[in-house]
Structure formats: structure tokens, C-alpha cells
Amino acid sequence: MVAQLLPHAVLIAFSAAILLPLLWLLRVALTDKTTAYKIPPEWGQASIGNFVEIFTGYPFFNYFINSVTVAIGATVIALPLAAAIAYAFARYNTGGMSLRLVVLSSQMLPPVILVLPLFTLFLKAQLLNSLVGLIAAHLTISLPFLAWLLVAFFDRNIALVEEAARVDGATRLQTFLRITLPVAAPGILAAGLLSFILSWNEFLFALILSGPQTNTLPVGLSSFQTHRGVDISLLSAATICAILPVFVLLPFMRRYLIKGLSLGALK
Amino acid sequence: MLLSPATGGNLTLTQRDRRFGYLLTAPGLAVLLVVITFPLFFTVFTSFYDYTLLTPNHDTFIGGENYQEAADEEYLPGSLWVTVKFVLASVVIEFIIGFIVALSLNATDRFKTVYYLILLAPLLINPVVVGLLWRMLLHSELGIVNYAIGLVGIRPVSWLGDPTIAFWTVVLTDIWHQVSFMAILLLAGLAALPREPYEAARMDGASPLRCFFYITLPLMRPVIFVALLLRMIFAIKTFDIVFIMTKGGPGTATDIISYFIYRAAFFGLDIGRASAMAVGLLIIIIVLTALLYRYMRSLN
Numbered sequence: 001m002v003a004q005l006l007p008h009a010v011l012i013a014f015s016a017a018i019l020l021p022l023l024w025l026l027r028v029a030l031t032d033k034t035t036a037y038k039i040p041p042e043w044g045q046a047s048i049g050n051f052v053e054i055f056t057g058y059p060f061f062n063y064f065i066n067s068v069t070v071a072i073g074a075t076v077i078a079l080p081l082a083a084a085i086a087y088a089f090a091r092y093n094t095g096g097m098s099l100r101l102v103v104l105s106s107q108m109l110p111p112v113i114l115v116l117p118l119f120t121l122f123l124k125a126q127l128l129n130s131l132v133g134l135i136a137a138h139l140t141i142s143l144p145f146l147a148w149l150l151v152a153f154f155d156r157n158i159a160l161v162e163e164a165a166r167v168d169g170a171t172r173l174q175t176f177l178r179i180t181l182p183v184a185a186p187g188i189l190a191a192g193l194l195s196f197i198l199s200w201n202e203f204l205f206a207l208i209l210s211g212p213q214t215n216t217l218p219v220g221l222s223s224f225q226t227h228r229g230v231d232i233s234l235l236s237a238a239t240i241c242a243i244l245p246v247f248v249l250l251p252f253m254r255r256y257l258i259k260g261l262s263l264g265a266l267k
Numbered sequence: 268m269l270l271s272p273a274t275g276g277n278l279t280l281t282q283r284d285r286r287f288g289y290l291l292t293a294p295g296l297a298v299l300l301v302v303i304t305f306p307l308f309f310t311v312f313t314s315f316y317d318y319t320l321l322t323p324n325h326d327t328f329i330g331g332e333n334y335q336e337a338a339d340e341e342y343l344p345g346s347l348w349v350t351v352k353f354v355l356a357s358v359v360i361e362f363i364i365g366f367i368v369a370l371s372l373n374a375t376d377r378f379k380t381v382y383y384l385i386l387l388a389p390l391l392i393n394p395v396v397v398g399l400l401w402r403m404l405l406h407s408e409l410g411i412v413n414y415a416i417g418l419v420g421i422r423p424v425s426w427l428g429d430p431t432i433a434f435w436t437v438v439l440t441d442i443w444h445q446v447s448f449m450a451i452l453l454l455a456g457l458a459a460l461p462r463e464p465y466e467a468a469r470m471d472g473a474s475p476l477r478c479f480f481y482i483t484l485p486l487m488r489p490v491i492f493v494a495l496l497l498r499m500i501f502a503i504k505t506f507d508i509v510f511i512m513t514k515g516g517p518g519t520a521t522d523i524i525s526y527f528i529y530r531a532a533f534f535g536l537d538i539g540r541a542s543a544m545a546v547g548l549l550i551i552i553i554v555l556t557a558l559l560y561r562y563m564r565s566l567n
Binding site for chain 1: 283284285287288289291292294295296298299302303306307309310313318323364367368370371372374375377378381382384385386387388389391392393394395396399400401403404408409411414443447475500503504506507510511524525528529532533538541542545548549552553555556559560564
């Protein structure tokens with residue numbers, strides 16, 4: 001009996017430790033400004049006024065659009081390039097294990113190492129404060145990540161279909177474009193969502209390389225001040241907006257999440 | 268095909284396969300060369316020049332002077348020590364909690380999906396949000412945590428004001444954010460363990476504790492190494508929560524290396540010297556990554 005209950009006790013405590021802070025964040029976001037600061041806490045009428053205000057009174061809509069643009073831009077550019085690399089790795093073993101590991105290595109780099117040269121190079125190329133530059137910077141994360149992740153999607157099952165197509169006279173390229181990609185599409189799109197989230201959550205590149213017009217959501221959040229200082233109910237509403245899209249996307253990519261997060265170190 | 272049939276006509280099948288593979292990888296690898304490899308070499312290049320934001324050019328070659336200056340930097344040893352402490356503390360505690368959670372999840376069937384989804388949640392949350400969230404919860408006068416511990420008679424804690432406590436606050440915030448990563452990796456390892464040794468051990472009347480130490484731990488060793496190393500490499504990258512919660516302070520209590528280099532570059536304005544430090548950090552990462560790959564090969 002104890003042996004059966006103990007795991008649940010551990011997991012309930014652990015889940016509470018994760019959920020309670022998030023629920024409190026939601027509670028503050030739904031509370032009006034003065035009540036939010038009351039200690040001991042008071043429970044006023046819930047309202048979505050804070051959510052309206054951050055989009056109407058502050059440039060959060062702008063941040064939001066910038067974040068979406070950069071995340072989609074980097075993912076859309078990286079996805080086909082990465083799919084091609086991954087397919088060559090999986091089917092033709094191009095470059096062998098060594099090349100695969102070199103590609104993976106870029107995931108280990110602390111971003112501060114890359115942001116220094118990107119800053120100086122962008123300064124020369126006048127790419128600072130531009131969304132194009134930020135998208136290029138995010139490619140350093142999304143392209144190797146996707147290339148490594150997608151190798152697993154071109155497994156033996158698809159290879160059998162490919163062989164049939166080849167016997168019927170399709171070229172290698174035709175087989176890849178017409179047979180392999182459509183079959184692997186759901187997995188590739190899920191991986192794309194994960195890469196979108198990596199971009200969405202990225203902070204240091206955006207902090208250094210973007211300007212007032214091109215700030216992304218995390219940068220906007222980090223410097224959020226009202227004329228009366230930090231307002232926690234507004235800030236909470238803004239942070240909820242920053243994490244909401246991620247949770248909306250979660251169900252679509254759950255199956256690929258483990259592999260993605262562990263960088264394929266484990267299957 | 269992609270090349271003209273005239274040149275491709277005499278190639279064997281394997282050669283054509285190989286050529287197709289190169290053609291597929293070429294565009295992506297070219298992009299990676301431009302956005303990663305070239306900038307990395309550019310950092311090494313810049314580290315030998317007197318490149319500051321006041322004189323942003325490569326006019327003055329100064330050899331190893333930036334490296335000398337970085338080595339003489341008064342606060343660099345302190346920052347390295349903070350980084351080592353931070354990485355060890357967070358990874359070790361995450362490992363212990365993560366292992367307990369993974370073992371619990373591995374032993375349950377009911378509600379497993381629910382627990383699992385909750386477990387995944389923090390990993391997807393923006394680190395800036397995590398920092399802001401905990402800064403709000405731990406505010407010394409207005410935070411709910413100090414109010415809650417006050418209810419059971421504990422005096423308010425200055426979570427981010429006292430150097431020692433602030434360091435542990437950042438560690439705990441990182442644990443909240445990243446412990447699930449460890450749990451997921453270890454759970455994947457546990458799920459792949461063979462069942463036979465456990466059945467044999469039960470026949471012999473071994474206790475669950477003995478099973479854990481004599482069967483689970485030894486079998487899990489490669490997975491544990493990979494999980495620890497991977498998490499260590501990622502912990503060295505930590506920047507966001509320090510930027511949000513403490514800005515390296517109070518004093519230099521949470522001045523981890525990424526933040527230190529960031530400050531040298533963008534507050535000290537000395538990109539050359541910051542680049543020299545970045546090259547040093549790069550070497551450390553390369554060594555750890557090489558170690559990781561050795562264990563990953565033994566795993567597959």
C-alpha cells in the first residue's frame with residue numbers, strides 16, 4: 001500500500017510546486033492594480049482589464065508581432081535546409097557520425113560567445129536593430145537543432161517506400177520531394193513548432209541585436225516599466241501572453257518533445 | 268538529375284548516392300558556415316585586436332594582450348568560481364530531485380499522462396518569464412512567499428538582497444525551470460531497463476533499496492553520465508535568469524561567466540577583451556562536449 005502511494009505523494013508535491021506559482025501568476029494578472037499589491041492577499045473581482053491595457057497602452061502588440069516574425073522567419077528558413085541535411089544524414093550517411101556531431105556541437109555553445117561576433121559583424125553590415133539580422137542570429141539555434149532532430153524522422157519505414165519508388169524509375173530528388181517529404185511531413189511540422197518555441201523564448205541575441213523598433217517579447221518584458229515603476233498586475237498579464245502560445249502548441253508536439261529537448265541524446 | 272547527365276553518366280550507384288548526399292547538405296551547411304563557423308573564427312580574430320566600442324575596428328593588432336588583461340582581471344576568478352558553484356549546485360540538486368521524480372513516474376500508471384504534462388510545462392516557459400515570476404513571488408515585502416512563511420512563524424527572508432541567499436535563490440529558480448529536463452532524461456533511461464534482473468533479485472528476496480543500488484544504478488550509469496554532462500553544458504549557458512533577477516549581484520554573488528563576459532563587452536565596451544574570455548569559455552565547452560560525445564557513443 002505504502003509502496004503504491006509514495007510515488008503519487010512525490011508526484012503530487014512536485015506538480016504542486018510547478019503549478020502553484022503559475023496559478024498565482026494568473027491570479028495576479030486577473031486582479032486590479034491596487035488589489036494585486038495587497039498583503040495579506042485580497043480576492044477582488046477577476047477582470048481582463050490588464051490584458052487589454054498592455055496591448056492598448058504599451059507597445060506589447062509590437063513586441064508580439066516582432067517575436068512572431070522572427071520565430072516564423074527563422075523556422076521557415078531553417079526547416080527545408082535542415083530537412084535536406086537530415087535526409088542526407090539518415091539515408092546517405094553524408095559526412096558520417098563526425099559531421100552529425102559537429103552540427104550538434106553548435107547547440108552546446110553559450111549564446112554569449114556567438115553574440116559578440118554577431119554584434120561586431122552586424123555593426124559593420126548595418127544589420128543591428130533589424131528583424132533580418134535577428135532572424136539570421138536565430139538560425140544559429142534553429143538550423144542545427146532541426147537538422148539533428150529530423151534525422152530520426154527519415155527512418156527505415158519510409159526507406160522501404162522510397163526503394164519502391166526508385167525501382168519504378170523515380171530519381172533520388174523526386175523520391176525525396178514527392179515520397180519522403182509528404183510521409184514525414186507531420187513530424188517535420190511538429191519539429192518546426194519546437195524550433196518556433198526556441199526562437200520565441202530566445203533572449204540574449206534579441207537583447208543585444210534588436211533596437212526599440214525590433215524588440216521581441218522577452219526583451220520588452222525584461223525592460224517593462226510603467227510611469228509609476230513596475231506594475232505587477234500588468235507585468236503578469238504580459239508574461240501570461242508570452243507563455244500562452246507555447247501551451248497552445250504543446251499538444252501538437254508532445255510526441256517529439258522528449259527527443260527535441262534531449263537533443264536526441266536519448267530516444 | 269541535378270547535374271547534367273553527361274557528367275553523371277559514368278558514375279557508379281554509390282558515387283551518385285554520395286554526390287546526392289553532398290548536394291542535399293550543401294545549402295544548409297553553407298548557411299551554418301556563415302552564421303556560426305565564421306563568427307566563431309571572427310571572435311578568435313577579434314581577441315587579438317584592440318577592438319572597443321569606442322574604436323570599433325581591427326586597426327590595432329595587440330597579440331595576446333587581451334588574454335593577459337583578461338587573466339589579470341580582478342573579478343574573473345570570482346566569476347569563474349560562482350559559475351562552478353552554480354553549475355555544480357543546480358545540476359546535483361536537479362539530479363537528485365529529477366531521479367526521485369523519474370523513479371516515481373516509472374512506478375505509476377494512473378494519472379501518468381497528467382503528471383507528465385505538468386512536468387513538461389516549465390521547460391517550455393520563457394526563461395525571462397521564469398525570472399520575472401520568481402522575482403515577483405520572492406519580493407521581500409510584497410511577495411507571497413514571505414507572507415506564506417510568515418503564517419508559520421518564519422521571519423521574512425531577503426531572497427535577492429543578501430549575497431549568499433541570492434545565490435541560492437537563483438539556483439532554486441534554475442532548478443524549478445530545469446529539473447524536469449533531468450527527470451525526463453532519467454525516465455527515458457529507466458523505461459528502457461531490462462526486467463529480468465529485477466525478477467531474479469526478487470526471487471532471491473532482495474529489498475527495493477538493494478535493487479536500486481545494485482541493479483538500477485549500475486545499469487543506468489551511461490544515461491546518468493549523459494544527463495549530467497548535457498545539463499552541465501546547458502547550465503554554463505545560463506544568462507537570462509541572472510539578468511532578470513540579480514544583474515550579477517548583490518556585489519558579485521551571482522556574476523556567472525556569461526553575464527561577466529556580457530558586461531565586459533557592453534558595459535566595459537571592450538569587445539576585444541570580452542572575445543578573449545569568450546575564446547577561453549569556448550575551449551572549456553569543447554572539452555566538455557568531447558567528453559559528452561564519448562559517452563553518447565557508448566550509449567547507442
